[in-house]
Amino acid sequence: MRGLGQNSNQDIIPSEEVFARFQHQERSRDLLRLITCGSVDDGKSTLIGRLLWESQHLLDDQLAALEVESKRYGTQGGEIDFALLVDGLSAEREQGITIDVAYRYFSTPKRKFILADCPGHEQYTRNMATAASTADVAVLLVDARKGVLTQTRRHAYLASLLGVRHVVAAINKMDAVGYDEQIFDQICDEISTFTATFGFESITQIPISALHGDNIVRRTSHTPWYLGPTLIDLLETVEITRTPTDRLVIPVQWINRPNTDFRGISATIVEGTLKVGDEVRVTGSGQVARVAEIVTMDGTAQQAAEGTAVTFRLDRDIDVSRGDILSYAQRPLEMSDHIEATVIWMDADAGLIGRNYDIKLSTQWASASITSIKYHIDVDTLAHAAGRTLALNDIAVCNVSISRPLVFDNYSTSKTLGAFILVDRFTNATVAAGMIRHNLRRAQNVHRQMLSIARQDRERLNGHRGKVIWFTGLSGSGKSTLANALEMELHNQGKRTYILDGDNVRQGLNKDLGFTDADRVENIRRIAEVAKLMMDAGLIVLTAFISPFRREREMARELIGAENFLEVFVDTPLSICEERDPKGLYRKARDGKLPNMTGVNSPYEAPTSPDFTIEGEGMPLAESVKRLVNCVISD
Numbered sequence: 001m002r003g004l005g006q007n008s009n010q011d012i013i014p015s016e017e018v019f020a021r022f023q024h025q026e027r028s029r030d031l032l033r034l035i036t037c038g039s040v041d042d043g044k045s046t047l048i049g050r051l052l053w054e055s056q057h058l059l060d061d062q063l064a065a066l067e068v069e070s071k072r073y074g075t076q077g078g079e080i081d082f083a084l085l086v087d088g089l090s091a092e093r094e095q096g097i098t099i100d101v102a103y104r105y106f107s108t109p110k111r112k113f114i115l116a117d118c119p120g121h122e123q124y125t126r127n128m129a130t131a132a133s134t135a136d137v138a139v140l141l142v143d144a145r146k147g148v149l150t151q152t153r154r155h156a157y158l159a160s161l162l163g164v165r166h167v168v169a170a171i172n173k174m175d176a177v178g179y180d181e182q183i184f185d186q187i188c189d190e191i192s193t194f195t196a197t198f199g200f201e202s203i204t205q206i207p208i209s210a211l212h213g214d215n216i217v218r219r220t221s222h223t224p225w226y227l228g229p230t231l232i233d234l235l236e237t238v239e240i241t242r243t244p245t246d247r248l249v250i251p252v253q254w255i256n257r258p259n260t261d262f263r264g265i266s267a268t269i270v271e272g273t274l275k276v277g278d279e280v281r282v283t284g285s286g287q288v289a290r291v292a293e294i295v296t297m298d299g300t301a302q303q304a305a306e307g308t309a310v311t312f313r314l315d316r317d318i319d320v321s322r323g324d325i326l327s328y329a330q331r332p333l334e335m336s337d338h339i340e341a342t343v344i345w346m347d348a349d350a351g352l353i354g355r356n357y358d359i360k361l362s363t364q365w366a367s368a369s370i371t372s373i374k375y376h377i378d379v380d381t382l383a384h385a386a387g388r389t390l391a392l393n394d395i396a397v398c399n400v401s402i403s404r405p406l407v408f409d410n411y412s413t414s415k416t417l418g419a420f421i422l423v424d425r426f427t428n429a430t431v432a433a434g435m436i437r438h439n440l441r442r443a444q445n446v447h448r449q450m451l452s453i454a455r456q457d458r459e460r461l462n463g464h465r466g467k468v469i470w471f472t473g474l475s476g477s478g479k480s481t482l483a484n485a486l487e488m489e490l491h492n493q494g495k496r497t498y499i500l501d502g503d504n505v506r507q508g509l510n511k512d513l514g515f516t517d518a519d520r521v522e523n524i525r526r527i528a529e530v531a532k533l534m535m536d537a538g539l540i541v542l543t544a545f546i547s548p549f550r551r552e553r554e555m556a557r558e559l560i561g562a563e564n565f566l567e568v569f570v571d572t573p574l575s576i577c578e579e580r581d582p583k584g585l586y587r588k589a590r591d592g593k594l595p596n597m598t599g600v601n602s603p604y605e606a607p608t609s610p611d612f613t614i615e616g617e618g619m620p621l622a623e624s625v626k627r628l629v630n631c632v633i634s635d
Helices: 015-028 044-054 060-073 090-095 122-132 150-161 181-194 231-237 441-445 455-462 479-492 502-506 517-536 550-560 574-580 585-590 621-634
Strands: 031-038 102-107 112-117 137-143 166-172 202-207 250-259 262-268 279-282 288-296 299-301 309-314 325-328 335-345 356-361 364-377 395-407 419-423 430-439 467-472 497-501 540-544 565-571 612-615
Touching: 031 044, 031 122, 031 150, 044 102, 044 112, 044 137, 044 231, 122 150, 122 335, 122 430, 137 150, 137 181, 150 181, 150 335, 150 395, 166 181, 166 231, 181 202, 202 231, 335 364, 356 395, 356 550, 395 430, 455 517, 467 479, 467 517, 467 550, 467 621, 479 497, 479 540, 479 565, 479 621, 497 502, 497 517, 502 517, 517 540, 517 550, 550 565, 565 621, 612 621
Parallel strands: 031 112, 031 137, 137 166, 166 202, 467 540, 467 565, 497 540, 565 612
Antiparallel strands: 102 112, 250 262, 250 325, 262 309, 279 288, 279 325, 288 299, 288 309, 335 395, 335 430, 356 364, 356 419, 364 395, 419 430
């Protein structure tokens, strides 16, 4: 076999030329990103191992290790188990399943490939969604013995949601059904019917046996009735069209300041071409400047193309930082703080309307909450169903409110500006992935109105600052008693005050809410908004609610402002609260007549670092009030 470093005359070619030839060869082939997906045990890992084997991308030592591992686990009766090549985790090998996404790189004379092996189990759907977000092609495996399963449908639907345009339906394990053409046709008909509305540009169905290599790289005599391409033929020739763009999108990653004379903007050009002299705009602030210099590893350049990571300098100092999005000055990008999106929920904890999360959209960060769940999508039937919460692996269309306008686009137009994740603010776990469907008109038509009389004017008239004293504790802990006594004392001192009491508010503003976790979250959100308005009126607002969840209390603190917010934890043991039981609620809960009673059958998350703690057992009321007054007055 002739090597790359030899010609027909056996002349020695300099290593530099060999390297140059190699670089040219690599650059001349385009890159295809693909995923393998489908239900568990459909043979995805085996298919990848077979692809690497057939395309001669296994080294001798890898093959030797694979033979040893195959004998050790014995999953193929002593034969080589190609699935072990990509099932890298010990748990995967022991269970014979894929848990995390495994990436492999390989190439053929026609194309380079990055291949992601996605887990089939429903509980790892989030991993599949992550891999599919960057894929050009999805190889959807179906076990010919089982046909189309729920997870097959889920993965096909997710692939369409995440913008995959080409699908290969690989009907695997045809050897196990005697290479029956009728079974193949039945499965293909079912897939075609189910995916008819998904908008894929192409769906190609291929009968294969990953275990024996049928129709993977070479045609097999077992399926003489099949006249289509082999899997590798299709992957080498499928055309991936990129929509041309006339705009510029540059999400700023960091400001590069190696010395006082240089201030560069480092980023990857997501769309468009950047040239020296281009006038660019910071979308958020509207500031503009011209590109003075583009710096690369090889020196300066006059322009940089889409997909290039660059550092460039502007002709004047304007406020640019990580998270800003740059565009051509004459082609500004859209911004919004209220969007409709398809959300894939990825966390075991339920997603609740009104709960605050961090949102990451490209390099932009803000806080966000789901304001409504329009409908859930049943992946089996694609039917829409109502729901007020999001459970693990749920797919739903939701309205999302963001704390400040972010640069965005519809996901169908831009994966960069149309995709986001939601992050739990306490655990830092990614709880959801979202694809923006469109901007909501509310964001365009509702504007904050400036008032003539400001908060400072009202506070000056009142003679004191407005603030919110947020009492929290179990039912019966003494919150309302303390709040009432404190208000009387403040009132006697001439302060303007008001109490927002839990029972009173639920008889009016929040009478439509129950006591589920979702309703409790919405209850606190509304209270926090009202308390903020009353504080802006210059009042000292006292709230007496159980407010059982830390996340919502933190949301209230952030909304109202930490400098205006005093969290008071009335720390009374549950046993004492049950003894008091002023409303008879604990007795009902213990008798099974009252669900969702905090402390009994619904959780209470005590504050970890409250601003003030009152021991609800033993401390005289007058002493508690005195300490609170001192705290409020001195603040």
